[in-house]
Amino acid sequence: MSSIKRLSTRSEQFKQTLRSLLAFDASQDESIEHATADILKNVQAHGDQAVLDYTQRFDRVSAATLAELEIPRSAWQAALVSLPTEQRSALEAAAERVRRYHEHQRAETWTYTEEDGTVLGQKITPLDRVGLYVPGGKAAYPSSVLMNAIPAKVAGVPEVIMVTPTPDGVHNPIVLAAAALGGVDRVWGIGGAQAVAALAYGTDTIAPVDKIVGPGNAYVAAAKRRVYGTVGIDMIAGPSEILIIADGSTPADWIAMDLFSQAEHDELAQAILLCPSLEYLDKVEAAIERLLPTMPRADIIRSSLGNRGALIHVQSMEEACAIANDIAPEHLEISADQPQQWADLIRHAGAIFLGRYSSESLGDYCAGPNHVLPTSRTARFSSPLGVYDFQKRSSLIQVSQEGAQVLGRVAATLAYGEGLQAHAASAEYRLNTTSTES
């Protein structure tokens, strides 16, 4: 029995079927919302003590002071040294490549000077302090530590503070090793909404940060949404997605495995293949049936592909690109012989993987670009996590005396038009004056 839907753009119901396939229930759980609001309020009011209480309750870790929950740098270094050589080398290679790529994203202050001496520009500065949330337990991904910490450090953020829960006091050594390699500055063994609150509001022991990034469970997501404004946050990610456009030139097994690599994340993950060849779609479907039983996470893959996956027969590669732009996928693989011609047609995607050798899994770990990408069609208006998320800009305006004579008249005219007379007067004061008095 087939594990995945077959669709065709020739069907009259295609558009509607695609829409319902893409839809997922993003509504927020009211009980989680209330519990989170309580935790935030409590940490804001009682600081360290509230964080200690919640950590004892949720993670079964007792400490007399919050300072005891800091995981010292020596522990991360020890974790790094104790990793198997192959794992350590892989993590170091990934960190190095991610760092090199992100260095291309660093923006620099710029100015220009006009003829009358007026200087305009933008000053670029890093954020002062960034909080990085790292989940504990089974969803602990060291790659995610690298992908969040490295852009912040490349941006020049002086202090990156990591928080990660340690249920029953158990630390994850690969996550700690990644903190060491990613350039994290301090690590606290706390998690949940209480850790988000501590980072956003600050406590006696933890100084408040300016932005909080990193994935987390529903409580962490709810807490981040609620502290937004007090601090910046990254996007709240939806389920992960891959869209593959294939021209039929890549081995079908490779494509089947690329679909699996998305589907194995969780049951809401979405994996879709577009191809103009029915014969190739049959091959991929056969590969899916053959390979699925061999996968350790076969159950998750089967439900993800069954519920939200699809093999879609398109009329042309051009049509495939148009559908990709409508879906605006998180990951787009263009598995084709001449991928660039199709990539040129793509306007909306978090990451574009070109050619048969560019599997999404290489991008997830070590190609260099960030794996934190816009999901749920938000690639229409947002971007991968990057150095630009850890820098901000201040306009620079230095008007010369001569410049003020021209600009003052323009501003005053427009200000009177808007009924803002103090604006007008403030501009007019700068007109025709030597202004040596004080």
Next chain:
Amino acid sequence: MSSIKRLSTRSEQFKQTLRSLLAFDASQDESIEHATADILKNVQAHGDQAVLDYTQRFDRVSAATLAELEIPRSAWQAALVSLPTEQRSALEAAAERVRRYHEHQRAETWTYTEEDGTVLGQKITPLDRVGLYVPGGKAAYPSSVLMNAIPAKVAGVPEVIMVTPTPDGVHNPIVLAAAALGGVDRVWGIGGAQAVAALAYGTDTIAPVDKIVGPGNAYVAAAKRRVYGTVGIDMIAGPSEILIIADGSTPADWIAMDLFSQAEHDELAQAILLCPSLEYLDKVEAAIERLLPTMPRADIIRSSLGNRGALIHVQSMEEACAIANDIAPEHLEISADQPQQWADLIRHAGAIFLGRYSSESLGDYCAGPNHVLPTSRTARFSSPLGVYDFQKRSSLIQVSQEGAQVLGRVAATLAYGEGLQAHAASAEYRLNTTSTES
């Protein structure tokens, strides 16, 4: 009687007093939240008809179809032609300067090629469609049309759709003229939460946009907050703020008027002066007392300065800069003889105005930089509105066959470490193969 508080950093209560001065109640009105949620739901369900019904109810404008509420380009052109010459010239000069400045912000696609032929980079594309909200009635600011529309057009957005309510059918000709100069593509005479809903979800007549920007009342702000995720939004602005650091070399009247120009916006606006000279603070206070009665908006200025303003005596210019970094003001004037040395110390501000000729009002209208700036301390982590808000990035990853041999091993090692075997297999499929089969 003085209209403005006097503070000193020498006071033991200073930090606490400053905190309470900066605080304002940002809590959301529950009745507005409920009304907005209803409007959004209705427009999502009933499209054009719901927008027509709300427009009749709130703006007292009847139309049989939504198409009748489009304001045609000919009407904006007529509005532009009918402006008084001085006003038209001022608007044109402002548009030209804003365009020139923002052209410096346009980012371009970049790639680099590694030794093994692997190509990495980022593709930069404009958003497809942007919605621009422009308030009607007394808060109708043509400068705001320019500041929002021009960066979108410089980014290359093909379609900028403006919505603006026309209560009782009355159009604002300067706003329409600004739409013509700003490069807006279409204008609809609708407003409120119903216009935000139409832009976010689309109706039969109005196609959905990808991002909504522009200021609005509490209903518009609530609607933007709720549609965020379906579309992008700009920041929800808090009350406007100016912080002035003065070394005492600028005429005191100028500084008083600069404070007024912020305070005249509304009663929650905040205007604060920092200066190391007590004598100069006295002069500014005297100027405030003398000039205030002459201002048409004296009542608003008096309450704004009285409630949220302050003249603060600091121990040094260095201390003033440290306080500015803590406040992270929307507008920062450094009204000093050698302003650059102090600007170098500033890390957090929306816009920095250097020197006595750089009044904030010049920046509000025509210096070139954007007047949409981060408020309420968010300059710690966010930036002025810019071209970068209307472009987004897609990672580009084209791994060569040779590159896949190295990256595949690294990715597989890390994927096994995270328990993601399909990720590992997908990377391993690319190892040691000629891959000519399909």
